[in-house]
Amino acid sequence: MEIQVPSLLRIKPRALQKLGKYLRQEGFRKISLFWGGGIQEFFQETMEISFASAEIRVLYEEVVETNDIDNAFASAKKLPPESEVVVALGGGTVIDYCKYVAFLNQVPLLSVPTLISNDAFASPTSSLVVDGRRKTVKSTVPYGVIIDTETIRRAPRKFLYGGIGDLFCKTTAIYDWKLAYKNTGEVVNDFAATVCQNAADTFTFYENKNMDDLEYVRIIASSLLMTGIAMIIAGNSRPASGSEHLVSHAYDRVCDEPSLHGLQVGVASYAVSYLQKDTHERIRQDIISSGFADFMKETPLNRECFLRALFLAPDIKQGFFTILSERGNIEKLHDFVCTDELMNTMLG
Ligand SMILES: [Zn+2]
Structure with missing residues (x-):
């Protein structure tokens, strides 16, 4: 190849x-x-x-x-x-x-x-x-x-927060890819998954998450670059895009004024991690330690559109198995989004 x-x-x-x-x-x-x-x-x-x-x-x-x-x-x-x-x-x-x-x-x-x-x-x-x-x-x-x-x-800070959102969300995307393998046999390219997870890890475990720090900016940029390379290796967007991307694409459809892609997938990643369980605490730490959650408090997504997007999300891509494909999960996610304190601060 x-x-x-x-x-x-x-x-x-x-x-x-x-x-x-x-x-x-x-x-x-x-x-x-x-x-x-x-x-x-x-x-x-x-x-x-x-x-x-x-x-x-x-x-x-x-x-x-x-x-x-x-x-x-x-x-x-x-x-x-x-x-x-x-x-x-x-x-x-x-x-x-x-x-x-x-x-x-x-x-x-x-x-x-x-x-x-x-x-x-x-x-x-x-x-x-x-x-x-x-x-x-x-x-x-x-x-x-x-x-x-x-x-x-x-550049205005919203952009780099968008970049951060499109980076830490790879953890939920890769979880979904592996879940698809277990449920449908969809092939996981291990090398692409590893490259992408390593990129997300580099961000997660970098301690000085200060946007004034040029080294932190370099980490975000180079990690996002690696997630792009992971898609090239996989030959599709699977390593970089899971259920959180479905919710974001659905949000684009139902909302008259969508936000930045990276901000939407970041919020959606925290939401779907609740269903994935294994990824939840990590994504929670990612959005708190990077200041992403605080930033979203100031520029929240539209609550009504986000809730509608949850129900539309599973139908966005045919044959694309994610945590949202499992029966009863949308209803559970809806309850979580309506009741979780941190989630609520990111929806206006
Ligand atoms: Zn993306």
Whole structure:
């Protein structure tokens, strides 16, 4: 089995300033540059200096404001044939968009997140809008991932809390994967499961959970990267996505104003861990020690939507066995969500 994983990795302070140098070291001279909406003014000067000093030519530039698949098709057609690499700079939208553009044109992608709110910056799929509905589509695996930890630290805190939510929830996702094996015989890729669990462990057992600490930011970013790699190894999203993701996807459907994906899966992970039992105390510690629970007190999810999402969640993905598939569990979970003190602080 041949597995394609990112080969260029830099996760460190001030990595953005060296972006031109990294490109040149890899032999790239001519690039297409895609900006996330609203970030160009903050990074334009840094990028110009970085590219000029490394003699990198920007052949094509575009600001990405949408994640509609039709726009991605149009952008793919506009890419100059001489363009050697696509560089995606910004948040999840531009990176998802560019993963698909690069996939269509079969050119390498450099993923350069300026904020981290989930594990998508290194995963092999994109979340795009297809015919008005959000869908997950196969995309390219980034050739490289460059993360400037100082830039990530400067972004609004909600994003990094989202990243944390999409990281500690891997513990409930992997539990569900193993439960599916016991109930349906679905194959568990042990290596992918281990990589993903190790990433969650690195976060859980890192003591100084202080967002001002660049090393902590590096731990979160590199662990999320590893969960993306676990999905590449598994060939599906199972290591990174279980019942907590079903609840979050259901919440997206019933709520007019959904929150960040990572915040939703984080809250849902705590909820479903109640049913899993083995994971409950650990997830409880994760959300308390990281400040996630306190943060959610200030930006709670909608209680009514969350309760409706619980009942919709088992039907979100056909043939996807999780703890929610067991008879009577939704009712038990509903009671827990309505009565647990910590849970209630995260729902408004
Ligand atoms: Zn996720």
